[in-house]
Amino acid sequence: MKRNTIVIGAGAAGLAAGSALRAAGQHVTLLEARNRVGGRVWTDRSFVEQPIENGAEFIHGDRAMTWRWVQGLSAGTVPIPKYTSYAYEHQGQLHSYQQALQWAGFQQVPCLEDQIAQADLGAGDRCLSDWLAELNLAPPAQHLVGRLFANSHLTEPANLSLADLAHEAKVHQAGHGNFRVAGGYDRLLAALGAGLPIQLNTAVQAIDWQQAPVKVVAVNPQGQTIELTADQVVITVPLSLLQQQAIAFTPALPQSKIQAIQSLRMGAAVKLQLVFSQPFWQPEVSLLVGLGAIPVWWAPGYQRPGFPPVLTAFVGGQSALALNAVSEAEALEIGLNDLCRLFGNHVPRQLFDKGRRISWLDDPWARGGYSFVTPGAFGARHVLAQPLANRLFFAGEATVTDSNPATVHGAIETGQRAAREILQSSGELWERQIRIGGDSAD
Numbered sequence: 001m002k003r004n005t006i007v008i009g010a011g012a013a014g015l016a017a018g019s020a021l022r023a024a025g026q027h028v029t030l031l032e033a034r035n036r037v038g039g040r041v042w043t044d045r046s047f048v049e050q051p052i053e054n055g056a057e058f059i060h061g062d063r064a065m066t067w068r069w070v071q072g073l074s075a076g077t078v079p080i081p082k083y084t085s086y087a088y089e090h091q092g093q094l095h096s097y098q099q100a101l102q103w104a105g106f107q108q109v110p111c112l113e114d115q116i117a118q119a120d121l122g123a124g125d126r127c128l129s130d131w132l133a134e135l136n137l138a139p140p141a142q143h144l145v146g147r148l149f150a151n152s153h154l155t156e157p158a159n160l161s162l163a164d165l166a167h168e169a170k171v172h173q174a175g176h177g178n179f180r181v182a183g184g185y186d187r188l189l190a191a192l193g194a195g196l197p198i199q200l201n202t203a204v205q206a207i208d209w210q211q212a213p214v215k216v217v218a219v220n221p222q223g224q225t226i227e228l229t230a231d232q233v234v235i236t237v238p239l240s241l242l243q244q245q246a247i248a249f250t251p252a253l254p255q256s257k258i259q260a261i262q263s264l265r266m267g268a269a270v271k272l273q274l275v276f277s278q279p280f281w282q283p284e285v286s287l288l289v290g291l292g293a294i295p296v297w298w299a300p301g302y303q304r305p306g307f308p309p310v311l312t313a314f315v316g317g318q319s320a321l322a323l324n325a326v327s328e329a330e331a332l333e334i335g336l337n338d339l340c341r342l343f344g345n346h347v348p349r350q351l352f353d354k355g356r357r358i359s360w361l362d363d364p365w366a367r368g369g370y371s372f373v374t375p376g377a378f379g380a381r382h383v384l385a386q387p388l389a390n391r392l393f394f395a396g397e398a399t400v401t402d403s404n405p406a407t408v409h410g411a412i413e414t415g416q417r418a419a420r421e422i423l424q425s426s427g428e429l430w431e432r433q434i435r436i437g438g439d440s441a442d
C-alpha cells in the first residue's frame with residue numbers, strides 16, 4: 001500500500017529515510033529548514049578554490065556504509081593514518097609519532113578506543129575519566145588522551161558514559177581509519193538524496209500526531225504558515241532542537257521520551273579555518289595535537305596536491321565554548337597565537353592571509369555539534385529512537401543504538417532504520433522492497 005511520509009530534515013538521516021522509502025514505492029516529502037541539503041555535512045567551495053568542510057570532515061572507518069556512495073560515484077578519498085601521521089606537542093615542541101613513542105605510556109594510546117569495549121562495568125556505568133585513571137598511563141600520555149577524547153566527544157571525559165562508549169566499541173561495524181572525500185563530503189549526500197522531493201527553506205514548527213493523518217505545520221519560503229498531512233512523520237532534527245522545543249508536539253511527547261531527550265547532551269563544536277600564503281607545517285603531518293587553546297589542528301590539504309595552504313582548528317567542548325564567547329576576530333587571534341606558540345616563531349602570523357570561524361553552536365538548525373551520553377544516561381538513545389503510535393518515527397545521529405553515534409554513517413543508518421520501521425508497521429516487506437542506495441521504484 002502506498003503511504004505518505006513527511007521527513008523533517010534533509011541531513012544524512014533524512015535523506016537516507018527518504019531515499020529508502022521512495023525506493024520501496026512509498027510517497028515521501030522532505031521538509032528542510034535550510035536553503036541546502038546535508039545538514040551538518042556542509043562542503044564549501046567559496047572560501048578557497050578547493051572544497052573545504054565546514055561540518056563533518058572524515059569517513060570514520062574503512063567499512064562505514066558511506067563507502068557505498070563513494071564507490072557509486074567513483075569519488076576519490078584520502079586516507080588519514082590515525083596517530084602515525086599526527087604531530088604531538090610535548091615540552092614546548094612538536095614531536096613526530098616515532099618520537100612520541102619514546103614517551104612513557106604513549107604506545108598504549110592508539111589502542112585505547114578498542115580497549116574500551118572490555119571496560120569493566122560490573123558495578124554499573126561510570127565516567128570515562130575513571131577508566132582512564134585506572135590505566136595508570138604516564139602523565140604526558142594521560143594528558144594527551146584526555147585532550148583527544150574531550151575534543152572528539154565534545155566534552156570532558158568526566159562527562160562521558162563509559163557504558164555508552166563500551167557499547168559503541170562492541171557493536172559498531174564501520175572498521176578503522178579516517179578518510180577525506182577529495183571532491184567534498186556533500187557529493188555523497190547529494191547522491192543519496194538525488195531526485196527526492198525536498199522543500200528547502202521550510203521550517204517545521206508544530207506536529208499534531210493525535211490521530212492519523214499527522215498534521216505538520218511549517219513556514220514556507222514565502223514566510224507563510226502551511227499545513228501538510230501524512231500517514232507518518234520521520235523526525236531527524238538535531239537533539240538540541242528537540243531539547244529546546246523548537247517543534248511543538250500535540251499531544252506532548254510522553255514523559256519517557258522527554259526524559260531521554262533531556263538526559264542526552266549536545267556538545268559544543270567550533271571550527272576555525274586559517275588560510276596562509278604558503279605552508280609552514282610539514283607535508284607528512286595530517287594533524288597537530290596541541291596543549292594550548294586549540295587541541296587539534298588538521299591540514300585539509302594533507303596528501304592533496306594543489307590544495308591551498310589551510311589549517312583547520314577542530315575544537316570541541318569547553319575550548320569551543322571559549323572560542324565562541326569572543327568575536328570572530330578574537331577567535332582567529334587565539335588561533336594564530338596558538339600556532340605561533342606551537343611552532344615557536346611568528347611565521348604563522350607573517351604568512352596569514354584570511355580566516356573565519358564556523359560556529360555550530362550559533363547555527364540555528366544545529367545548535368551544537370553532536371550528541372554525547374553522560375554517566376548513568378546509557379539507554380537514552382534507545383528510548384529516543386522508539387517510534388510513537390506508528391505515526392512518529394525518530395532518526396538522526398543522537399538515535400544511533402547499534403553503530404557510531406555522532407557520525408554521518410551512523411545517521412544514515414538511523415534513517416534507513418526509520419524507513420524499515422515504517423514499512424514493517426504497514427506490513428510491507430523491507431528486504432524485498434528496499435533497494436538501498438536511493439534507486440527510485442517509481
Ligand SMILES: Cc1cc2nc3c(=O)[nH]c(=O)nc-3n(C[C@H](O)[C@H](O)[C@H](O)COP(=O)(O)OP(=O)(O)OC[C@H]3O[C@@H](n4cnc5c(N)ncnc54)[C@H](O)[C@@H]3O)c2cc1C
Nearest residue numbers: 009011012013033039040056057058204365396397407408
Ligand atoms: C564540526 C563537525 C564535525 C564533524 N565531523 C564528523 C566527521 O568527521 N565524520 C563524521 O562521520 N561525522 C562528523 N560529524 C557528525 C556528523 O556531521 C553528524 O553526525 C551527521 O551529519 C548528522 O546527520 P543528521 O541527519 O542526524 O543531522 P543533521 O545533519 O543536522 O540534519 C538534520 C536536518 O534537520 C534540519 N532541521 C532542523 N530543524 C528543522 C525544522 N524545524 N524544520 C525542518 N528542518 C529542520 C536541519 O537544517 C538539518 O538539515 C561532525 C559534526 C560537526 C558539527
